[in-house]
Amino acid sequence: MGEAVLQVGELDVWFGPLQAVRKLSFALQPGEVVGLVGPNGAGKSTTLLTIMGMNQPTSGSVRLGDRELVGLSPETIAQLGIALVPEGRRIYAEFTVAENLRLGTFGRRQADGLEADLAWVNSLFPIVDEFRDRPAGQLSGGQQQQLAIARALIARPQILLLDEPSLGLAPTIVDGLFDALAEIRKRGVTILMVEQRAQLTAEFADRSLVMRGGEIVLTLAGDEPLDPAQIASAYFGA
Amino acid sequence: MAARRAWELIGPVLLVAAVGFVGSLTSGSMEFQFRSVLVIATIVVALHVFVGNSGVISFGHVSFVVLGAIAAGVATTPAEIKARSLSELFPFLLDLQLSNIESLVLAAVLGGVFAFLVGVPIMRLSGLQAGIATFAVIIITNNVFRNWDRIGPAARALGPIPETTGFLQATIGLVLVIVVAYGYQRTRMARMLRAAREDPAAAQSSGVNIYRQRLLAFTLSGAMAGLSGGLLAHLLGSVTTEVVFLDLTFITLAMLVVGGIGSLWGAVVGALSIAGLNAFLAEAEREVGVFGFDIDLPSGTRLVVLGIIMAAVLLFRPSGLTGGRELSWPFARRGRVAPGG
Amino acid sequence: MTDLIQSLVDGVALGSLYALAALGIGLVFGVMRLINFAYGEVITAAAYTLLLTKDLNVGLRILLAVAVAVALSLVMEFVFRPLRVATPATMLITTFAVSFLLQNVAVLWFGTQGESIGFLSDLNRAFEIGGIRIRWITLVSILVGGAFLAAIAYLLDRTDIGLQMRAAASDFTTARLLGVRATRVIIFAFILSGVLAAVVAMMLAVQRPLATPTFGFFVVIPALVGVVVGGLDRLLSATIGGFVIGFATVMLSDLLPSQSRVFLNSVLFGLVIVVLLVKPNGLFLRGAATAERL
Numbered sequence: 001m002g003e004a005v006l007q008v009g010e011l012d013v014w015f016g017p018l019q020a021v022r023k024l025s026f027a028l029q030p031g032e033v034v035g036l037v038g039p040n041g042a043g044k045s046t047t048l049l050t051i052m053g054m055n056q057p058t059s060g061s062v063r064l065g066d067r068e069l070v071g072l073s074p075e076t077i078a079q080l081g082i083a084l085v086p087e088g089r090r091i092y093a094e095f096t097v098a099e100n101l102r103l104g105t106f107g108r109r110q111a112d113g114l115e116a117d118l119a120w121v122n123s124l125f126p127i128v129d130e131f132r133d134r135p136a137g138q139l140s141g142g143q144q145q146q147l148a149i150a151r152a153l154i155a156r157p158q159i160l161l162l163d164e165p166s167l168g169l170a171p172t173i174v175d176g177l178f179d180a181l182a183e184i185r186k187r188g189v190t191i192l193m194v195e196q197r198a199q200l201t202a203e204f205a206d207r208s209l210v211m212r213g214g215e216i217v218l219t220l221a222g223d224e225p226l227d228p229a230q231i232a233s234a235y236f237g238a
Numbered sequence: 239m240a241a242r243r244a245w246e247l248i249g250p251v252l253l254v255a256a257v258g259f260v261g262s263l264t265s266g267s268m269e270f271q272f273r274s275v276l277v278i279a280t281i282v283v284a285l286h287v288f289v290g291n292s293g294v295i296s297f298g299h300v301s302f303v304v305l306g307a308i309a310a311g312v313a314t315t316p317a318e319i320k321a322r323s324l325s326e327l328f329p330f331l332l333d334l335q336l337s338n339i340e341s342l343v344l345a346a347v348l349g350g351v352f353a354f355l356v357g358v359p360i361m362r363l364s365g366l367q368a369g370i371a372t373f374a375v376i377i378i379t380n381n382v383f384r385n386w387d388r389i390g391p392a393a394r395a396l397g398p399i400p401e402t403t404g405f406l407q408a409t410i411g412l413v414l415v416i417v418v419a420y421g422y423q424r425t426r427m428a429r430m431l432r433a434a435r436e437d438p439a440a441a442q443s444s445g446v447n448i449y450r451q452r453l454l455a456f457t458l459s460g461a462m463a464g465l466s467g468g469l470l471a472h473l474l475g476s477v478t479t480e481v482v483f484l485d486l487t488f489i490t491l492a493m494l495v496v497g498g499i500g501s502l503w504g505a506v507v508g509a510l511s512i513a514g515l516n517a518f519l520a521e522a523e524r525e526v527g528v529f530g531f532d533i534d535l536p537s538g539t540r541l542v543v544l545g546i547i548m549a550a551v552l553l554f555r556p557s558g559l560t561g562g563r564e565l566s567w568p569f570a571r572r573g574r575v576a577p578g579g
Numbered sequence: 580m581t582d583l584i585q586s587l588v589d590g591v592a593l594g595s596l597y598a599l600a601a602l603g604i605g606l607v608f609g610v611m612r613l614i615n616f617a618y619g620e621v622i623t624a625a626a627y628t629l630l631l632t633k634d635l636n637v638g639l640r641i642l643l644a645v646a647v648a649v650a651l652s653l654v655m656e657f658v659f660r661p662l663r664v665a666t667p668a669t670m671l672i673t674t675f676a677v678s679f680l681l682q683n684v685a686v687l688w689f690g691t692q693g694e695s696i697g698f699l700s701d702l703n704r705a706f707e708i709g710g711i712r713i714r715w716i717t718l719v720s721i722l723v724g725g726a727f728l729a730a731i732a733y734l735l736d737r738t739d740i741g742l743q744m745r746a747a748a749s750d751f752t753t754a755r756l757l758g759v760r761a762t763r764v765i766i767f768a769f770i771l772s773g774v775l776a777a778v779v780a781m782m783l784a785v786q787r788p789l790a791t792p793t794f795g796f797f798v799v800i801p802a803l804v805g806v807v808v809g810g811l812d813r814l815l816s817a818t819i820g821g822f823v824i825g826f827a828t829v830m831l832s833d834l835l836p837s838q839s840r841v842f843l844n845s846v847l848f849g850l851v852i853v854v855l856l857v858k859p860n861g862l863f864l865r866g867a868a869t870a871e872r873l
Binding site for chain 2: 658659661662665666667668669671673675677681683687803807811842844845849855856859
């Protein structure tokens, strides 16, 4: 194992009297694709939002390289090279597609290379260029998801966090989405994705972490054959 | 347990009685200041009944106070003086002549009716919208009272009003509103309203009619504010619409906030402490020796100091001096947290 | 007929002033969800600056008024930082408290009597076109108001910081996740609103040349009404709301019989309540009413 790009250690997150994440530890290797699966309320989205600095953990650490992220503001974390595609996409419906994309550039660390990144994003998601002057709210759900991912990529992140990217999309669109993710992976972007579709995710990812009750209860390697019974027991408890 | 519950009522009442007693030993302008403290605290407790239980902010309560004050004043100013100086009044107001107690009852009833009428539309709003709407109410009330000389003194001063708000009446008035506020707080209706304050969606889904509960609290609170307006008129001896307007709105809200929104104890503590400080500063502005110090503050200092205190509490301790909790039973084991208001 | 045109012109002039004040309130509300009652005191501070610099030349007076307004606005931004996580009720009372505090500081400093500002009073002279007398300040108000509205519209539409402000106003959390610096955007909004306050103060100082502690308060209250009536959630609707209130004020006071004119405030604020009840999100906000976010 090489040097981890992101290291989450002993993370505890509380919402009032409820503990959402307990003693969570995992690491992402450079270029790795890791799935985060599990039932509703397992703490998956909370984990992503905590990495982004939207929730303050009561204890534990999140390290990007050798930089501690806990306590930093979301915008600082974004500018350090982590981009989140939030649940529900959260595109700006009344802004144009081009403006949505431009918003993504505020998370960039370096100014140069924007042209090339833009060209790549446009080739990955042609609709982003094609419909550039349309209000983003007029796009279909799948197109909005493409825009949300494009917006995250234009920040040229080291790590891409995806929260339920396939939620509410038709199966054929989901296939296209995973094709695009495969292209992104080829670029060496490290990906951590929260997904409801455990099967699809486990096949796509290098590793999948199954969360329940705020903890990782099972780790699945991508090349291992899936044992549905094992997953079911991890999801629902023995 | 019962003792502990009762303490939430007895504590504030004892404090008020103590202030009333100490005040009755003073004389001159200090004596007047003590009586004002009690009357202003009455307004704050009235305000608390709505704001504290509903969690909705009201900039409009001074509307009910001014109505109560003018009603009580018009009803008790001698008829011959009214005929001379307020001749434009509606004839029935010129003829209206009530005793002191009757005028206070009238003030309370009118305050309640006015609050109900205003509440019917605006209790549907919450948050920012409710704040703005209640602010609109006080502006309209002031505008109407200031310019309509058939129902009040308009831009002139109303009086002389019999100055019947002595220590006895001021103390009884305040204790009365505290008892009513406490009594209301213990009812099921108030508990539903407080539940709605914490979690509107949950309360609504469990069948609480938030609108109706708010309207009830607003009406009750308006009646109490009307009563305190009556007490105020009988304290001051003369009333103008400007005296009962934005300054008073600000000061009473400040007291509620400084004490801690949400609890009766907070309302009483906030009112007495800020009103006490206010009275002290008012005395100091008039250059008097206080506790051996000769203090002479330029007039206006009082409101600046109050403004700073209020802003500081809001910014750094938004839950106020009491944290919005009721007075806890002093003989309980240490380290136990009193149940929230 | 000429009377009507006269009223229309005056209405447009007051409307553009209130529109500027409304925009100043709306810019800050957009990025912080904060209704700043104390905005009036920024206007008042600029007016007092004009008063205190009476002996300097006009250019310098304008510069200083803008500087003081922006500085006070920035102080407010800093003081209000704890409010970013506060409830709407706390926010409202706090800015109300700061407004009240500053008004009383002004009372302490300058007294309640009011002093003559003496700023560009020549602009009160009138010229005549086709039987309509138009004061120069009316024309200047309309032009300056229009120019600032256009400049800010351009800024919001075309620049990076403008895009960031719009994004922050529309969905603050997502904007931060994308790397938009929250504090920077908020500071920028306060600076812009400070500049607008100074502009409003200057236009007003010509027409109502008496500096009093409530100089700005009584501009901000109707502007605030306009913002709420127009719709808080969009800068455009808030600004139009401000304009409409200014325009309606002139129209009503010219149209109402003179003995009912004193009840103008009641009519305006009655309108506010009606609008809040019927269209809580504002008159000029199109599209589906969003759920109450407060």
